[in-house]
Amino acid sequence: MGGTNSLSRRQWVAGASGLLLAGATGKAGEKAASGQRSSLALHGGEKAVKKAAGSGPRWGQPERQQLDAMLQQGSLFYWQGPQTKLLTERFREVCPAKYVQTCSSGTAAIHIAVAAAGIGLGDEVITSPITDIGTVIGVLYQQAVPVFADLGPGTYNLDVADVERRITPKTKAIIAVHLTGNPCDMDALKTLADRHNLVLIEDCAQAWGARSRGRPIGSVGHFACFSLQNSKHVTCGDGGVVGSSDERFGPLLQKFGDKGGDRRKWGGFDAFATNYRMSEPQAAVAAAQLKRLEPIAAKRARLGNLLSEKIADLGGLVPHQVHPEDRAVYWFYMFRMRPKAFRCGRSEFVKALLAEGAPVSGGYIAVPLYGEPVFQKHGFFAGRWPVKEMGLTTMDFSKHKCPEAEAILKTGIRVTIEEHMTEEYIIEVAAAIQKVARHYAA
Numbered sequence: 129m130g131g132t133n134s135l136s137r138r139q140w141v142a143g144a145s146g147l148l149l150a151g152a153t154g155k156a157g158e159k160a161a162s163g164q165r166s167s168l169a170l171h172g173g174e175k176a177v178k179k180a181a182g183s184g185p186r187w188g189q190p191e192r193q194q195l196d197a198m199l200q201q202g203s204l205f206y207w208q209g210p211q212t213k214l215l216t217e218r219f220r221e222v223c224p225a226k227y228v229q230t231c232s233s234g235t236a237a238i239h240i241a242v243a244a245a246g247i248g249l250g251d252e253v254i255t256s257p258i259t260d261i262g263t264v265i266g267v268l269y270q271q272a273v274p275v276f277a278d279l280g281p282g283t284y285n286l287d288v289a290d291v292e293r294r295i296t297p298k299t300k301a302i303i304a305v306h307l308t309g310n311p312c313d314m315d316a317l318k319t320l321a322d323r324h325n326l327v328l329i330e331d332c333a334q335a336w337g338a339r340s341r342g343r344p345i346g347s348v349g350h351f352a353c354f355s356l357q358n359s360k361h362v363t364c365g366d367g368g369v370v371g372s373s374d375e376r377f378g379p380l381l382q383k384f385g386d387k388g389g390d391r392r393k394w395g396g397f398d399a400f401a402t403n404y405r406m407s408e409p410q411a412a413v414a415a416a417q418l419k420r421l422e423p424i425a426a427k428r429a430r431l432g433n434l435l436s437e438k439i440a441d442l443g444g445l446v447p448h449q450v451h452p453e454d455r456a457v458y459w460f461y462m463f464r465m466r467p468k469a470f471r472c473g474r475s476e477f478v479k480a481l482l483a484e485g486a487p488v489s490g491g492y493i494a495v496p497l498y499g500e501p502v503f504q505k506h507g508f509f510a511g512r513w514p515v516k517e518m519g520l521t522t523m524d525f526s527k528h529k530c531p532e533a534e535a536i537l538k539t540g541i542r543v544t545i546e547e548h549m550t551e552e553y554i555i556e557v558a559a560a561i562q563k564v565a566r567h568y569a570a
């Protein structure tokens with residue numbers, strides 16, 4: 129909403145179905161004159177991107193002031209600490225959750241959610257294979273089984289129909305990863321989760337400030353998990369926040385973030401958990417950072433949507449697909465090359481774009497999570513996987529397949545989006561993409 133998203137519903141639908149036409153060449157292909165001389169920067173031509181990207185500080189006076197205030201305190205411990213209180217208040221302005229626990233990372237936030245949801249031995253949790261490995265670390269530590277579902281070809285988020293196909297009597301939860309800050313289809317996921325009595329956990333690590341049909345990201349699922357790691361939209365170096373408004377789960381967040389104990393009456397442990405606490409210095413920086421979030425999110429949304437608009441008509445490329453009523457906050461932008469639309473492979477295309485001065489790279493993570501050696505060998509605990517040895521799962525990650533996710537990682541080209549970039553710069557980046565796409569059009 130809010131007018132920042134200029135892609136129409138028609139383009140949204142076209143983007144979703146267009147990929148099915150493998151080999152379609154589109155306009156760029158038709159226009160490519162045979163035998164034209166190359167003006168690519170890669171071949172000595174002039175660069176398409178002449179402007180500087182734009183830069184600026186990520187932190188400064190507000191963070192310093194907050195740290196100064198913190199240094200007046202007698203304690204730097206999180207429990208009843210003023211910085212933690214302030215961070216919690218400001219977090220609720222971004223994601224209105226009744227219960228909030230600050231913690232040491234996004235990985236910790238998700239682990240706390242999984243544990244608080246009562247997910248355990250042999251339970252199945254369906255999630256995305258293209259994500260940070262932190263999405264599933266907590267699942268595995270609780271002795272549950274991650275089940276990877278396939279993704280939408282242009283959204284790079286969970287394909288709800290494939291999630292449904294992978295539901296079994298053992299399924300307990302879905303972790304919806306809002307990859308790159310592009311909201312998942314939360315209405316469909318919530319409906320599905322409710323129908324099968326599943327817990328819905330939102331991994332919002334890359335999605336600070338995003339909105340799903342106007343709702344704050346993290347406000348539809350039972351849990352909202354955020355990361356404050358250095359690469360995210362707002363940061364304190366490392367940190368995380370987990371929120372829940374569900375009366376069954378919310379009251380357990382503090383316990384599962386802090387050694388299984390209730391801080392109001394320490395002792396008498398009736399749960400078991402590790403120490404995932406965040407300290408007051410981290411909370412001070414994070415609280416100051418949250419004040420910066422809205423302009424950062426708004427700017428990234430505008431820049432990413434602008435890039436989509438400018439490359440929408442290049443037939444060989446699929447722009448990043450965002451629902452017109454959502455706000456994606458582009459932790460990064462990714463478009464895809466259609467198969468057979470170009471006379472070159474991705475690495476040549478990326479090399480040509482880099483020569484033009486465009487901030488790009490091929491793909492994202494090297495392989496879907498299940499392709500990583502630790503999954504292929506099922507070697508999670510000193511080389512072993514108790515759940516499998518106990519016969520509580522038949523999961524074999526070496527046979528797991530998510531064809532679209534694999535194709536996304538092979539054909540995707542990532543464009544860096546950063547809040548200090550100017551619209552003029554993004555327009556030049558789009559021109560570089562256009563130039564390279566026209567040159568190599570099949």
Ligand SMILES: *Cc1c(COP(=O)(O)O)cnc(C)c1O
Nearest residue numbers: 233234235260262263333355357
């Ligand atoms: C960064 C990230 C995490 C993990 O967060 P950390 O703070 O690094 O532990 C989890 N999921 C996604 C999608 C992420 O991008």
